[in-house]
Amino acid sequence: MRILAIGDIMGKAGRQALAHFLPSLRSEFNPDAVLVNGENAAGGFGLTEKIYEQLTSQLGVDCVTMGNHWHDKREFVRFAEQCERIVLPANMMNVNNPAKGVRILRSKSGKNFAVMNVIGKTFMHADNLSPFVHLERMMDLIPQAVKVRILDIHAEATSEKQGVAQHLVGRVSLVYGTHSHVPTADERILGGKTGFITDVGMTGPYDSVIGIRKEAAIKRLMTGEKKNFQPANGDRWLCAVIADIDEDSGSCIKIQRLRLEVPDRPDDGPEEKDD
Numbered sequence: 265m266r267i268l269a270i271g272d273i274m275g276k277a278g279r280q281a282l283a284h285f286l287p288s289l290r291s292e293f294n295p296d297a298v299l300v301n302g303e304n305a306a307g308g309f310g311l312t313e314k315i316y317e318q319l320t321s322q323l324g325v326d327c328v329t330m331g332n333h334w335h336d337k338r339e340f341v342r343f344a345e346q347c348e349r350i351v352l353p354a355n356m357m358n359v360n361n362p363a364k365g366v367r368i369l370r371s372k373s374g375k376n377f378a379v380m381n382v383i384g385k386t387f388m389h390a391d392n393l394s395p396f397v398h399l400e401r402m403m404d405l406i407p408q409a410v411k412v413r414i415l416d417i418h419a420e421a422t423s424e425k426q427g428v429a430q431h432l433v434g435r436v437s438l439v440y441g442t443h444s445h446v447p448t449a450d451e452r453i454l455g456g457k458t459g460f461i462t463d464v465g466m467t468g469p470y471d472s473v474i475g476i477r478k479e480a481a482i483k484r485l486m487t488g489e490k491k492n493f494q495p496a497n498g499d500r501w502l503c504a505v506i507a508d509i510d511e512d513s514g515s516c517i518k519i520q521r522l523r524l525e526v527p528d529r530p531d532d533g534p535e536e537k538d539d
C-alpha cells in the first residue's frame with residue numbers, strides 16, 4: 265500500500281500548492297491514500313468546514329490530521345465531532361480521548377488502514393498529556409487485522425518525535441513528524457519495519473518565518489508584540505513523503521521525501537481573509 269503524507273497546509277499558499285501538485289503526484293505515484301495535516305489550512309490558524317470539504321470532496325484527501333491549532337476556528341470544534349476523516353491530537357487536554365485520535369479508513373483501492381495523531385509535550389503547551397500513554401490506548405482501538413498503521417506526531421522537539429517513533433518500531437508502519445514547518449532530511453526505516461521522518465515540512469510559503477509574513481514575525485521576535493500574524497503568500501511549496509507499506513506485515517518497505525515548488529512565483533499579494 266502506498267501512502268502520500270503531506271505536511272502542514274499553511275493558508276492559501278499551502279492550499280494552492282496542494283491543488284497544483286496533487287493531480288501530477290497521483291498520476292506519477294498512484295498512492296492508495298493521501299493524508300494532509302490541516303491545522304493551518306484556514307488563514308494559518310485552524311480549519312473550517314468549507315476548507316475541509318475542499319480537501320476531502322474536491323481534492324480527494326483521505327484523511328486530515330491536526331495539531332495544536334485544531335480548535336482555532338470556534339465553529340470547527342463542533343463540526344470536527346462529525347467528520348469521518350478528521351483525526352485530532354488525542355492527548356491534547358481539550359481532546360483527551362484516544363478514540364478521537366484514531367481513524368480506521370478504507371482507501372479507494374479497498375485497503376484498510378489506521379491513522380493516528382498525537383501531540384508532543386516538550387517545548388509545547390504544559391497541559392499536553394503524555395503521547396506515550398495515549399498511544400498505547402489508541403493502538404488497542406485498532407483491529408488486529410488492520411496492519412497498515414500510520415502516526416502523525418505533531419511536536420516541536422526533534423528528540424521527542426524520534427523517541428516516540430523508536431518506541432513504536434515494529435508496531436506502527438509509518439511515523440512522520442509535523443508542526444515545525446521545516447522539513448528534515450532524515451527519512452529512513454527504523455528497525456527494518458517503521459518508516460520515519462522527523463518532520464515532513466510545511467506545504468506553504470517558505471519566504472516567511474515558518475509560514476507567517478516576515479515583518480510581523482520579526483517584530484514579534486524583537487519586541488514580543490504579536491500583531492498582524494498572517495500567512496505569507498508569495499512562494500508555494502509542497503512537502504511530503506511517499507511510503508510503501510507491506511499490507512500483510514505492516515512493515516514499511518520504502519520511504520521517499522518530496523519537496524516541490526509551484527513554478528510561478530507571484531509577488532506577495534494582499535493579506536488573505538479566512539475562508
Ligand SMILES: [Fe+2]
Nearest residue numbers: 272303304443
Ligand atoms: Fe503547523
Ligand SMILES: [Fe+2]
Nearest residue numbers: 331332333443
Ligand atoms: Fe502545530
